[in-house]
Amino acid sequence: MPSTLEPPPRATHPPDPNVPASAGADGVRRMDRRQRVTLILLLSASFTLAVDFSILNVALPAIGADVGFSIENLQWVATAFALCAAGFTLLFGRVADLFGRRRVFLAGIATLGLASLAGGLAGSPEVLLAARVAQGLATAAVTPAALSLLTTSFPEGPLRARALGLNGALMAAGFTTGAILGGVLTDLLSWRWAFFVNVPVAALVTTVAPAVLRESRPDRRPRLDLPGALTVTLGLLTAVYGFTTAGEKGWGDPVALLSLAASAVLLAAFWIVEGRVGAPLVPVTVLRRRAVAWGNVAGLLAFLTETSLVFLLTLYLQKVLGYPPLAAGLAFAVLGAGTVAGGIIGPRVIGAVGGRRAIVAGLLVQGVATGSLALLGPESGWIALLLVMSFAGGVANLVAIVGFMVTATSGLPDHEQGLATGLATMSQQVGITMGIPVMSAIVTARVHAAGTASAPAVLSGVGTAILVNAALCLVTAALAAIFLGRDHPS
Template sequence: MLLSAAFTLAVDFSILNVALPVIGADVDLRLADLQWVSTAFALCAAGFTLLFGRLADLFGRRRLFLGGMAALGAASLAGGLATEPSVLLVARAVQGLATAAVIPAALSLLTTTFPEGPQRQRALGLNGALMAAGFTSGAVLGGLLTGLLSWRWAFFLNVPVAVLVLLVGPRVLVESRPPERPRLDVLGSVTVTGGLLALVYGLTSAGQRSWDSPVTIVALVAAALLLAAFGVAESRSDAPLVPLGMLRRRTVAWGNAAGLLAFATETSLVFLLTLYLQDVVGFGPLATGLTFAVLGAGTVLGGIVGPRVIRAVGSQGAVAAGLLVQAVATASLMTIGPEAGWVLLVVVATFVGGVANLVAIVGFMVTATSGLPDAEQGVATGLATMSQQVGITLGTPVMSAIVATQVASESLLDGVTTAIGINAAVCLVAGVVAAVAARRRAAVPALAG
């Protein structure tokens, strides 16, 4: 149940992207405002995830999970029935809030249900596989539903899932919360939520306008100031939203950084290959989505293989191995040309890269949540979810800016392959750093002995 909910929420992130022009015509949403269908979701999903992660610890993980699923069902029904832009955008924002509530609650229920070791690794592996498969499946489902039925079914699809979870969940899920309820850090909650909202908005604005746009600059400066204020507030709080001791843990800090890069590189690669398939090769949205179905299969396999890799080389070793293989698979795509025959390489490379990326993501989740008491699992999974959402938001505008710079003097294909090369380089550097960190960690017990 927890895994199916994670898959559904991941699908929601991308399912409407291919249907945006049709949605705009149906609800009279201006072309310039279409991006808010995606932005409203991303803002709330990333901006509130850390706060909801702490609320899960304070008020009960099962309660927040079920409440989030109820909000998802109601918002999806409203979005599917929407005839006005305001109703549609509010529905997408509430879907984002539901995602911010459900994902850390579901992850903390998983991590507190299964003790550290193979069982937790297997559960996190399946969760990561289904979430990543959901992101890539969203494009396929969006194309199919829009072409065969209506874009409204992209919303309605969530309603029976939410109803089923609400009927079965109270019977099978056991409530989980710390024995003592600490106070909510209000100042920390306000500053970190505001900072994350400003950060995601700034990154989104960079992709839509430019990095030197006044809107982008103001948003990113506000994000820096608010997040700095959050750090000061946490250092002075008796009951911090995120205990500073947690942030000082190498596994938490390092794991979240690796997770952010893993999500940023893979999701931005999908963006780059979408440009390639549609604007260079000439594929339509449905053919493009079906091409990425192979990537979805790779992510599922990676989620299954990930726990085995962790047992063999440790969670940090799995992150390193996954990122290094992902770097090689991504680098091979620098050779693509304008002919349709190159799609075979795209299929093979994205499958291999998808497997490797999920191995890294499972390693990241295990690393970022290990060695922590159950009372802090909501915050830990909230941090991990935040890294995931910021990574998803960060990668595309950065790669888009690289493509735009190259296109000014070269062709679109040259811009895409240049950005793919930089993407591969980021994976390579992150993988090498992860490998060094894993070796140092392994050397410590040996030296101690």
């Protein structure tokens, strides 16, 4: 079947009167007014959710001192959010398919606003953690619902690729903006404003969305696959908890190993369940499609490598070069600019070479750019290499991510878009969550081998982890080239 990822041939004859007025000379439709408003609305929600992933990282010490968290429990401010955001995303993606994407989107945005207000007003660890759990659940609901509303609002092809490119760019920029904004708000106002900034955005979106977004759900609602939902949600929760624990306490920690083993058993049980129930949460036939299965593998590793690279470079900037947290955050503005540029040019690359080649090329360039950062030394002059190569890697990473989003959501009917976007969002969330523990464990092992946490030991650990990161990019590019299938011309 012809792919719609390639642009149609240029017309060499007078414009067809049957082509809508909103189309260009080549027949490719331009966004109408409703689509533009829909895109702005959904991008605003996606950007806000992305900011939430990183906005509290810089503020954690201030939160601990103000609310009363002990040092050993402070990490739960981030972990509680990540557990829920990654663990429930596939379930909520399917719920959106069955009960209405707009309904789930609006409920999630409203929950995000209320949870953010509660977090900003929290006076105890219990209230703050409950707010973070609610924020994570809201993220798990909104992200796949917003993505499926986006894919069903734009026809498969160049228009959808452009919308997904802008969405990817804004989400990637949101991660970087969160790190910067968290430092600015904590220094100038209070960590509480890292929560409060979500409230007006949630209020605006919930006010405008009902008039702009069209509801979409099947005429006949199948039963929700409860055994599948239970096994996959518990499997993802234990996986995220296992990786997080391993990153904090080492890969030999029995709790981490037990959690990862339990996750493997639960996910295997999920696969068995999906092959036997009448209305599966994730039909096995969908998972057997190369574009869906290998597209999500590539997406997971693309998110894993780039977000964990930010962690490694943060260690380098603060522990080796001695940058304060705010200055380290500002250094990533260049990476943020690269991701925005990658999101903008990604659809053009896909239109020129196809989704598979975009993924492969993006990961190859990202791997080379990342590998060069292993040359970083202890002198401040190395910041120039960091800025140039992080920009190049950011551009390439977003080209690969847009290719993944287009590939993993193409060729499926509208009634399965929530499933497809739920899988894509799950890959994104799990990749983001897995990356830092994996890279942290590599750095920690090198530091322990050196017997000291001195700047040279940290630099050695960071350099080793960067080489592993680059190798993952190159291996993923090879897997995508071999298994993802060919791009066919229109």
